[in-house]
Amino acid sequence: MRNGVMTISRYIGITESRNNALNMKNFKNIIIAAAVSLLLTSCGLYKKYEQQTQSPANVFGTTQDVTTTEGGQSIAQLSWREFFTDPMLQSLIEQVLANNADLNSARIAMEKSEASLKMAKMAYLPSLYFSPQGTLAKFDSNPWSKTYNLPLQLSVDLDVFGSITNKKRAAEAVLMQTQICEEAIRANLISTTAQQYYMLQVLDRQLEILTMTDSLWNASLEIQKSLWENGKAYSTAVNQMESSYLNVKTQIVDTHRSIRATVNAICRLLAITPQQIQRSRWGSSELHHPEAQGDMGQRMFDTQYLKIGVPANLLELRPDIRMANFALEEAFYNTQAARAAFFPSITLAGTIGWTNSAGGIELNPGKLLLSFLGQLTQPIFAQGKLKANLKISQLTEEDLKKKYVQTVIEAGNQVNEALADCMAAREKQQFYHRQVQVLNDAYTGTHELMDNGKASYLEVLTAQESLLSSQLSEAMNMYNGTQAVIALYIALGGGTK
Numbered sequence: 425m426r427n428g429v430m431t432i433s434r435y436i437g438i439t440e441s442r443n444n445a446l447n448m449k450n451f452k453n454i455i456i457a458a459a460v461s462l463l464l465t466s467c468g469l470y471k472k473y474e475q476q477t478q479s480p481a482n483v484f485g486t487t488q489d490v491t492t493t494e495g496g497q498s499i500a501q502l503s504w505r506e507f508f509t510d511p512m513l514q515s516l517i518e519q520v521l522a523n524n525a526d527l528n529s530a531r532i533a534m535e536k537s538e539a540s541l542k543m544a545k546m547a548y549l550p551s552l553y554f555s556p557q558g559t560l561a562k563f564d565s566n567p568w569s570k571t572y573n574l575p576l577q578l579s580v581d582l583d584v585f586g587s588i589t590n591k592k593r594a595a596e597a598v599l600m601q602t603q604i605c606e607e608a609i610r611a612n613l614i615s616t617t618a619q620q621y622y623m624l625q626v627l628d629r630q631l632e633i634l635t636m637t638d639s640l641w642n643a644s645l646e647i648q649k650s651l652w653e654n655g656k657a658y659s660t661a662v663n664q665m666e667s668s669y670l671n672v673k674t675q676i677v678d679t680h681r682s683i684r685a686t687v688n689a690i691c692r693l694l695a696i697t698p699q700q701i702q703r704s705r706w707g708s709s710e711l712h713h714p715e716a717q718g719d720m721g722q723r724m725f726d727t728q729y730l731k732i733g734v735p736a737n738l739l740e741l742r743p744d745i746r747m748a749n750f751a752l753e754e755a756f757y758n759t760q761a762a763r764a765a766f767f768p769s770i771t772l773a774g775t776i777g778w779t780n781s782a783g784g785i786e787l788n789p790g791k792l793l794l795s796f797l798g799q800l801t802q803p804i805f806a807q808g809k810l811k812a813n814l815k816i817s818q819l820t821e822e823d824l825k826k827k828y829v830q831t832v833i834e835a836g837n838q839v840n841e842a843l844a845d846c847m848a849a850r851e852k853q854q855f856y857h858r859q860v861q862v863l864n865d866a867y868t869g870t871h872e873l874m875d876n877g878k879a880s881y882l883e884v885l886t887a888q889e890s891l892l893s894s895q896l897s898e899a900m901n902m903y904n905g906t907q908a909v910i911a912l913y914i915a916l917g918g919g920t921k
Contacts, residue, residue: 469586469764473593473753500741500916504614507913510709512702513621516690520617521610523695530606537599544595547588550580559781571786575777575793585767590760597754601747608743611919613693618910620690625706626903627686631679633895634672641669641888644871664885672892706899739835741917748828755821762814768802835915842912849905856898863891 499507505514521527554576561569583589648662691698739745774797780790803810867887874884913919 469760469767470589471760473597473756475749475752498741498916499913500918502913502918503921504919507918508614508618510621510704512704513618513709516621516694516701517614517617520613520693524613524693525695527606527609527613530602530609534599534602534606537595537602541592541595541599544588544592547581547592548583550578553577553579569786571779571781572790573777573779573781573793575775575779577773577775579771579773582770582772584770585764587761587764587767587769590757590764594754594757594761597750597757600750601754604743604747604750607920608747611743611914614919615910615914617690617693619907620686620693621701621703622706622903622906622910624683624686624690624701624703626899627679627683628703629706629899630896631676631683633892633899634676634679637888637892637895638669638672638676641665641672644884644888645669661880661882664882668885668889706902739832739839739917741920742835742915743917743920744831745828745835745917748824748831752821752824752828755817755824759814759817759821762810762817765810765813766803768800771799771801773797773799838915839912842908842915845908846905846912849901849908852901853898853905856894856901859894860891860898863887863894867891 504517508514508517556572556574558572559570561571563569581588645662645665648665652659652662687701688698690701775793775795777793778790779793780787782791867884867890870883870887874880
């Protein structure tokens with residue numbers, strides 16, 4: 425009977441051993457299957473960003489006056505030195521780019537992003553720490569216990585699920601945004617400097633017109649005074665003529681003040697105290713198309729010389745669109761990193777050093793200490809932070825997609841507006857030019873008639889004022905056209921190189 429019990433006990437023991445072995449094998453299979461499943465699931469976390477947001481069609485509008493060429497080089501591909509050919513303007517732009525505080529801040533921001541990217545790349549490398557430790561302990565009347573530990577601790581995070589990779593790629597996208605931001609500030613400074621410079625030129629031209637008018641009208645006033653003194657003119661004629669003459673004087677004062685304000689604005693861009701700005705004469709240099717022939721109006725802003733390029737490619741040069749695209753890329757990788765946070769983190773750590781503490785035993789001299797540790801941390805409940813971070817990242821990505829489309833729409837609108845301004849300035853230029861010719865002939869003829877007693881002073885006065893107004897308007901229209909060309913150059917993405 426005892427032998428039978430022993431046989432049954434052995435059988436039960438063998439059976440339990442086999443069951444335990446099977447359970448261990450099944451457990452290993454489950455672990456392997458779970459690991460393979462996690463790896464397959466995490467494969468998408470290494471996916472690179474591909475732009476999927478579609479730009480709206482026909483971003484430049486359907487206006488018949490706004491056309492684009494199907495080929496050739498866009499003016500935006502020209503460097504600012506090729507586009508602005510005036511040597512004095514080039515010198516001003518170089519000084520602004522060298523001294524401007526906003527551009528310097530953009531450079532510093534770019535250097536900060538470079539440091540952040542370098543730190544993100546270094547996350548792949550192990551961490552190494554030296555943390556010496558010493559202890560003095562005494563219990564009752566026993567002698568002092570002296571222990572020390574001189575370890576080198578090494579720790580490395582295995583990027584199994586792409587957390588480090590996605591953070592590094594997001595840092596790269598941030599760096600690209602800061603670089604493009606610096607380009608955008610540079611383009612804006614170039615544009616502003618050029619517009620202020622040409623404003624100075626056109627103010628000089630208007631001052632020249634007013635000074636010439638001042639001289640002519642002063643002569644006319646003296647003639648009227650002489651006629652009045654000899655009883656050949658009425659005092660009202662003298663008064664009207666003098667009033668118009670004084671109006672020219674006030675316009676000269678206003679123009680001088682505008683010149684000073686423009687000079688001060690340029691000095692602020694240069695980060696210097698107010699001082700004289702050297703500039704060339706209005707119309708002495710063209711913008712970007714020396715092949716144009718004819719008067720200054722054609723050379724400055726005739727749209728037949730404005731090469732726009734292929735619509736599908738030209739907006740890619742704009743800093744704001746490129747920044748919007750890299751912002752989308754950053755958001756994409758931030759979302760990937762938020763997904764990776766749901767997966768386990770694996771850390772390998774090790775310690776090598778010298779110690780005299782062996783548990784409760786003190787060794788003198790000390791001995792070499794070696795230890796290795798592998799750790800896997802799987803988030804289970806993190807107070808809702810992981811889900812919240814993922815949701816925030818996804819919403820940010822969705823918002824940036826809509827902002828990207830809006831950025832493209834606004835870019836197309838700016839190009840459309842700049843082209844329309846160029847067209848309007850060109851069309852008005854021929855009218856202003858002809859108007860100045862006609863009014864100049866009218867003024868000359870009316871003055872001769874008045875000298876012969878066949879016209880009144882009011883007719884001469886009207887002719888003088890109309891001619892002055894037309895001359896000043898023509899000069900301002902030419903500036904508006906130049907400003908439109910600069911705006912088109914920037915709207916197409918020019919000025920970044």
